[in-house]
Every structure is written in C-alpha cells, then in structure tokens.
Amino acid sequence: MNADRHVAVVTPWYPDPQVTYAGAFVRAQVEAVAHGCAELAVYHLKSWPVGAVGAPLDADPAVVDLHARLLARSDAPLATAGGAVLHRVPALTPRDTRWITHSDASARWLRAFLGGAPLKAPIVHAHVPITGGWAALENAAPGARVYMTEHASFLAELLEQPAARARYDEILERADGFFVVGEPLYERIAAEFPHHAAKLEYIANPIDFAAPRERPPAALRRWLSVAALNERKRIDYLIEAFRRCRDRDPEITLTLAGDGRLRADLEALTARLGVTGAVEFLGSVDPGQVAGLMASHDLFVHTSRHETFGVVVVEALAAGTPVLVTRSGGSDQVLHGIETEAGRLFDVDPDPDVLVDAYLELRERHPAGTDVAAAREHLRAKYSYEAVAQRHFAVWDREGDR
Amino acid sequence: MTVVFVAPKSVWRQALATETRAALDAGHRVRLLAEEGPSWDETPLDERVEVQWSGATAVVAPEPALVAVVLNRIPLGVLRRVGRGPLRRPADAAAAWWRRTVLGPSTRRRKARTRALRDAHRRAFLAAALADGDFDWIVLHEPQAVELGVDWLPALLDARPGLVTTFSFEPRTEDAGA
Incomplete structure (x- = not known):
C-alpha cells in the first residue's frame, strides 16, 4: 500500500x-x-x-x-x-x-x-x-x-x-x-x-488469470460465445456457421451466454435450422461465472463486427481455452503476435463459410499446432x-x- | 428497523428481489410498494416481504364508445370481411393504412391519457400507503420514486429529519468490516 x-x-x-x-x-x-x-x-x-x-x-x-x-x-x-x-x-x-x-x-x-x-x-x-x-x-x-x-x-x-x-x-x-x-x-x-x-x-x-483449466481441451467440440445478443455481435451469423459445422460433426454444441433484444429471433432461427437441441441459451451470466464457463468449454467463438477491446478473448485465454474470433479491432490488438498459439482469427465477412473454414483449419492443427499456455503467459504479462x-x-x- | 422500498413502476425487479432479501437477512422488517406484472414470476420475492401492489396497470383511459364503433370496429370489420376473398392484399393494406392514419393519432392520445392516469394513481397509492408512517427507512429505488415523490416526500423529510433515505439496500462498509 x-x-x-x-x-x-x-x-x-x-x-x-x-x-x-x-x-x-x-x-x-x-x-x-x-x-x-x-x-x-x-x-x-x-x-x-x-x-x-x-x-x-x-x-x-x-x-x-x-x-x-x-x-x-x-x-x-x-x-x-x-x-x-x-x-x-x-x-x-x-x-x-x-x-x-x-x-x-x-x-x-x-x-x-x-x-x-x-x-x-x-x-x-x-x-x-x-x-x-x-x-x-x-x-x-x-x-x-x-x-x-x-x-x-x-x-x-x-x-x-x-x-x-x-x-x-x-x-x-x-x-x-x-x-x-x-x-x-x-x-x-x-x-x-x-x-x-x-x-x-x-x-x-x-483480467483474472488466477484459475486456468486443469488440462487443455482435447477436441474443439463444445463451443462457447459470451456476448450480448445484438446486431453488432452477429450471433445469427454464428448460429448459421455452427449449423454448417455441425453437418460435418453432429457432436459439436454451442453455448450462448448473454442476453439481448434479439434473443427471441435467434431462438427462432435455431429452431428453423434444426439445431435447437445443440444450442443452449444461458441468458445473462454474472461476471464471476465467466471463468468457469470458459474452462468448461473447448473453444471460445466470437463473431463481433467491432470491439474497442477484446475482454472476453483475454478471459478465454486466461482460462486456457483456445479462441476463434473475428478481426474486430480490439481482438486483433489483443492477439497481435500470438494468433497461431491462441487459436485462429478470421475476417468479418457475411459468408458463414469464412468461419467454417477457419474452424476446420484450427481443428485440424489443434492441439499440436496451438500453444494456448504460451499465449496465456504472453497476455498475463500485459493484462x-x-x-x-x-x-x-x-x-x-x-x-x-x- | 422497518425498511420500505418505493418502486412505483418496479423497473428494476431483479434488484428489488435481491435487495429486499438482503434487508430481511439483515434483520429488518421489509415493506415494498410496487407495481404488479407478469415479470415478477422471473424474479420472485421472498415471502417475508410485505408487498402492497399499486394496481396501476389496471388503469386504462377509456376509448369513447362512438370512436370504438365508428372508427374502429365497423371499418376494420368491413375490411376483414373483404379480405377473406381475393382482395386480401388490398384489404390488408387498407387496414394498415387506416390503423396508421386514422386510429394512430387517437391511440397515441389515449396512451398519453393512460400514462397520466396511471401516474396520478401511483401518486395516490404512495401517499395512502405511506400515510401511516410505519417505517424508519425509505429506499427510493428508481427514478419514478423521486419523480412521484414531489407531492409527499419534502413534507415527510421536514417532519421526520431522522428518517433514513437511500437509493438502494446493499452491504455497507461497516458490515464488510472495511
């Protein structure tokens, strides 16, 4: 003091x-x-x-x-x-x-x-x-x-x-x-x-770096989004891309933490795409729950169009979870120099296949081609x-x- | 102490549920002046909270019978019947135009009258509910508690300078040992 x-x-x-x-x-x-x-x-x-x-x-x-x-x-x-x-x-x-x-x-x-x-x-x-x-x-x-x-x-x-x-x-x-x-x-x-x-x-x-997960995820099947359900976060895009990935691997799931005025529309979209059973809407979560959520999923996915700072991206890596995130401004800066170790960045693009391709590439090289522990240490020194x-x-x- | 939460519109129900429970757990008797509504099911109150509902949501400015019949039921009923046949699209468009152009202004005026009636009802409700003076602490939980307090609160503060007033009920520094 x-x-x-x-x-x-x-x-x-x-x-x-x-x-x-x-x-x-x-x-x-x-x-x-x-x-x-x-x-x-x-x-x-x-x-x-x-x-x-x-x-x-x-x-x-x-x-x-x-x-x-x-x-x-x-x-x-x-x-x-x-x-x-x-x-x-x-x-x-x-x-x-x-x-x-x-x-x-x-x-x-x-x-x-x-x-x-x-x-x-x-x-x-x-x-x-x-x-x-x-x-x-x-x-x-x-x-x-x-x-x-x-x-x-x-x-x-x-x-x-x-x-x-x-x-x-x-x-x-x-x-x-x-x-x-x-x-x-x-x-x-x-x-x-x-x-x-x-x-x-x-x-x-x-960002709290105190409690990382015990071991890195073996397969990137349990997706997590922590984002408000609004237009800027592009959750409709995420759900569509998720559906396409699930067509290739029916084992993958998506958890959506966050709430917003688009929730009813997004739940309807989930039903229309036939993935209701694989998508869970958690609603708003207390900040104290986020680290546990990150650690209990395999992959943090973020599809935002624009971010001033990538708080949730750092939180995911602080928990030891790899990330698949858009180049939305804040996220690019956070991951500068550690993109490959942390997971994968992809462009903000209306085509859901951009996310699908990025996911498949990341899944192909994980875990040998990622180093989340190194990315985590890099971020710990700054955040x-x-x-x-x-x-x-x-x-x-x-x-x-x- | 007896703590009364004043929340005439009850806009922050999650906080009301949390804070009234915290006040109960701190050993206080808790009263709540609130507005009823289905959203309370998502944020249930502790059963020990003594709730007085304002009944404001039941207050609605009446629509004059002549307006209801001549401008609402007859023309929209006719357009509904016409719309059952091959003229469905033009009938729907005409009904939308009628609602927007003819009914819109009167609906807006009626909503404004309803708002004014409800505010008057809430003021009367608060004045009646607090008239007994059976409280030591008032939590003014939302903006409307201040807005609707101008008629009764200044006199109350003059009469009871020792009355505790706050904007929330949360753990104080002394409770945390800070």
Missing part, C-alpha cells in the same frame, strides 16, 4: 444488483489497484432518466430540488472490491440522446452529492470521459490530477453531435492523462483530435491484475513525482 495514493474513481458504469455485469471492467480495475491505495472511493453516476421525452432536466424544478435534497442526505457508503468504498450517486438525466445534457447532468449531480465541496482525493481516475470524465474535471479539487479511460463503443455517434464534440475536445485538453483500452479507440480519437494525439496512451482492462495495477501506479506516481 502506498500512503500517498488517495484515489477517487468516477464512473457511469459499475455493477449493481440489477445488472451485475455492467461496468464489470471498472470494478476489476478497482479490485486491481485498491491494495496499493491508502484510500479508494468509487462514485457511481448511474443514469436515472426522468421527465417527458425531449423535455429538459429543469422542466420540473420540484423534482430537481427534491433529488438534490435527497442526494445530500442519502449517502450510504457501500463495500466494494478490494476494500474500496462505493457511493451510488443516481444522476437524473433527461430522456434525450444529446450527450452534452448527460455530460452536464453527471457533473451537476456529483456536485450535489458532494454538497458543493470538491472531491478530496488528489488523484481522480474517471471512466467514460463525456460523462464520468467531465464530472471528475468539474468536481476535482484544485491541484488534483484527473485521469480518464475511454471504453465507449458509442464514440462515433457522440462525435457527430457538435456540442458533445466541443465538450470532448475540452475534456482532452484539461485531462492530466487520457487512456484508451484498445487500438480502434486510439485511432479514432487521434484522427478526430490530432492536436491531442500525443496525449493518448493505452491502458488495459485487468493480469498485477500488470494493470502497476501501469496505473506508474501513471499516478510519475505525475506526483514531477
């Missing part, structure tokens, strides 16, 4: 009893670094939409006044990962899609929660700059250093909004350090704001809790030493 590290984490995403996986990577970061901090407090600014669609937040001043009064008297410090303290700070937001209003609301409600006083911590690390980052900058104490990490997959939509774009530029200007979790985000932000490109740095989401914690400490301490 470092007696000088008093840290506040400000985030719009953090697991709660309703959605236990939302912002699990933020909790992982907290768990990774908490042991090295004298004090670590998390401020969870969860969005609470109110009012009529399109109405401004101040349309009903009585609601706004009441919420400010409640925030000032309703703090119940909660226990969270690593012995850190968690404050739930519901942020009333208008029902609109303008990011600038959500950004303003985040800063406003954190200020109300703090009673107008600044955050006490001299180090503030925020997640999602447009909301958590702005709230941190507007509520940090004078002289405090404010860092932030961008994870968001909605950046393109945000930057199309002029006011939000200008706010983002200001955030980049004022932040003491600005981190991204993957190459796609790095390239996007550097291209949009070239005058801030030198400020961008990588920082990884920490383990210890490695990511040291990266945070190096950033926080280098500025403090100046």
